[in-house]
Each structure stands twice: as C-alpha cells, then as structure tokens.
Amino acid sequence: MIDDELDKFSSNVFKFLGIDKEVKGLLVKKHSNNLQILGDYSFPNTVKSWSELLNSKVLQNVTETLLQYLKKDIDSLLQESKSWALPIKKVIEIKDRVHIFLERPLAIRTALSQSIITNENILNNLNKGTSLVEHESLNSSCITSLRLRYTVKVIKNLYLLNEKCSDIKPKVFVTTRSTSKCEESRVILCGAVLNAKTGTKESSISAEELISIRQDELTLIAQHKYGVRVSTDSKWKEFIAHLGESAVAFELLQIRPSSSIKIQFDASSGSSKGVAFILYNCARLETIIRTFNEKVNEGSYPLLPDLDEIQISLLTHEDEWCLVFNYILGLPALLKICVEVSNERCEFRPHLICAYLSSMVKVFSQYYRKVRILTEPRKHLLPVMFARIYMLKSLNDTLKTCLRILNIKSVSQMYFYFLLRSLILRV
DSSP states (O other), X not given: OOOXXXXXXXXXXXXXXXXXXXXXXXXXXXXXXXXXHHOSEEEEOBTGGGHHHHTOSSGGGOOSBHHHHTTOXXXXXXXXXXXXXSOEEEEEEETTEEEEEEOHHHHHHHHHHHHHHHHHHHHHHHTTOOSSEEEOOOOOOBHHHHHHHHHHHHHHHHXXXXXXXXXXXXXXXXXXXXXXXXXXXXXXXXXXXXXXXXXXXXXXXXXXXXXXXXXXXXXXXXXXXXXXXXXXXXXXXXXXXXXXXXXXXXXXXXXXTTSOEEEOOOTTSOTTHHHHHXXXXXXXXXXXXXXXXXXXXXXXXXXXXXXXXXXXXGOOOHHHHHIIIIIITTHHHHHHHTEEESSSOEEEOTHHHHHHHHHXXXXXXXXXXXXXXXXXXXXXXXXXXXXXXXXXXXXXXXXXXXXHHTTOOOGGGGTOHHHHHHHHHTO
C-alpha cells in the first residue's frame, strides 16, 4: 500500500464541502507552479461549477458563492484542516476561486517522514516479480525490439506497484504488431522506432549500433565539459558504456509506448543530454550526501539528528517547497496516473516518469546553483544544513526509486562517485 497524502488532502476538501462521491476532474486542483502566489490548491467558489454534484434543481437561480450556499466559510476550513496530515495555513479568494496555502513546515515534515515508507514499499513490491506480463518473441536486433524489451520491463514494474492490477489481475501482452490478439490478455501496443530523417521504421541500424552512437555522443559531452581524455581512461570508458545504455533506454521510454518514436542517429544531435543531465544531478545528490557523511566520520560535522529534532521551518527557499510538494510528496500520485486498469481499459504510461524526472532535476539544478548546502561547521549554520540534508536524502531516494522503476542504473551503481566527485563540487 503506497499512501498518497496529496490525494488524501483533495478528499478532505471534498468531505469538508459535503461531497463524498468519487469525483474525476480538476474541481479541486493541485498547482505545480507559482505556488507562492496562487497557493498549493484551489477550487471554484461558484455553485454553477459544482451543480452536477450538489443534486439540486434550484441552482440555476442561486447568486451565492459555493461556500455561502453550503453554509461554510474559510475559518471553518482552516479549523477542520488542523487534524489533517497536510493542514492549511491560509485561504484567499481570487476571481471566484478559493486558493489554499498549506502549512509548509508541517507538510514538509510529513513528506520527509512518509517518503521513507513510500520508497521502501515501492522497492519491496518491485522485488516480488510478476509472470502476468508477457511479450511477443524477440529474435531481432532491431531498435524497435529493443524498445519493446525496455517497455516490457517497466510495465512489469508498474504492474507490481498498482493496486488495481492485483485486484483485477489482468494478463498483459506487449507487442509491436497492431494486429496481434492474445486470448484472455490485455494487448499493449509498443510503437515502432522511426528514423527522424526518413520517417520510416529504422531497420539498417541495430540496437547495438544505436547504443554505440549514444556512447560516442556522451564521450564528446564529457570531453567538452571536463576537458579530460575520457576515451582512453578505462574507468571512464566503463562509465560511458553504462551511460550510453541508460541514454538509449530513457530515449525510447520518454514517448507514450503506443506511439512511434523518431530518433536522430547523428552523434552530435544531443539526444543523450536528457538522461545525462538526470544522472549528473543524481551524482550531485550522491556527492553531497556522501561528503556530509565523510565529514561526520572525520568529526568535522556532528551526527545528523533524528527527523523529530530537525528545524523544518528553516526550509524557506521556494525551490525547497517545490521539490518537496511536487516531487517528494508527488511520487505516489505519479505512479497512480502511470497505470490505468479497469474492465474496459488497460494502459501503462512510463513516459510520465521520464517527464517527472526531467522536471525534478531541472528544479534541483537551479536550487543547487542558488544555495550552498554544505557549510562551515558553525553552530548557527548547522540547523539549516541538517534540514537541507534530510530533504536532499528524500529527494535522492525518490530519484533513485524512479530510475529503478525505469530499470536505469543510478550513478552509485556505476561507481561514478569517485570519478566525478571533485568535478561536481566545483560546478
């Protein structure tokens, strides 16, 4: 069971409004941008917007706001939320909408505490394995077959993480043939890999050759960025080999599985920058945490206190809230929308995890440039550093969990730390 605190919050708002139905749509909308101005959630304060759920025939002539009509007010919402896992700090009205601002320190503490349980539950579920996801025979070395292999592995993981899959227990058959039928199984189509220049299915370049192209591309990126002879260093070559495979996997997974995907085969096209940027920031996180632990071991820093003793209120940077609210708290919601299984429909969306990771590391990278995380071991600087270390540990675990779902090795598995430690710390 993976708890979704954001979903629970939305449900609490519906219950406050006296609506217990399972509501689809965005009547209670979670925001992802401009949170400081618009708040974290909002809902329309007009009766008309809610007319289908209020079951009243006299609503057409109502001139009151929704809260007035329901005999509710902002103060009662604030009071009721005090017992919620994500309590509300303030509520304002902007153009017929009620905008909700969460009590950030309490929400962050909940997020960091729940993140440990969430990531542990996900990894435990992934280790179970499933035999209910099958695929067509693969004897080809073509790139479309490689895409199918990557897609099947991720679908198996998403299957294990979705409760509806276990409830309905549908068998899933993944295929590249749109005409395929498999009795008693839900057929999932994996689209072809096309050459971006010709627009036709690529058959002349093999999967192994594509990985080699991406490895060459990443070698050029590394030489340009670090100015080192990576092509002749055995450790660098080992790392680039792993990273090239990861780049191809990410590239083939970042488009909806049923859609065809166009690939640029030029080694200078920059197609590998996406996963390289993700893993580069994964290395940054690993380095920060390992460096902190080393300084604790050598006595430069005191031990990291328990979470209950951390001054979470010191996490006041807007990027910190964005990372916690959208990504650490947002992981269960992401996994939920990555799978849609019912008696009528069966769809898996691994591409949403790719988009989530790209967005996450973009925010973290800009935060890293603005904030110095590891500081001098002065007493007045330690509390905020401790709070940030806890946040970054949760973010790092979340990032690695997503990579695990995509079957992409994290930098710690590639022995990248010793190669990039000094380079990353001076970026």
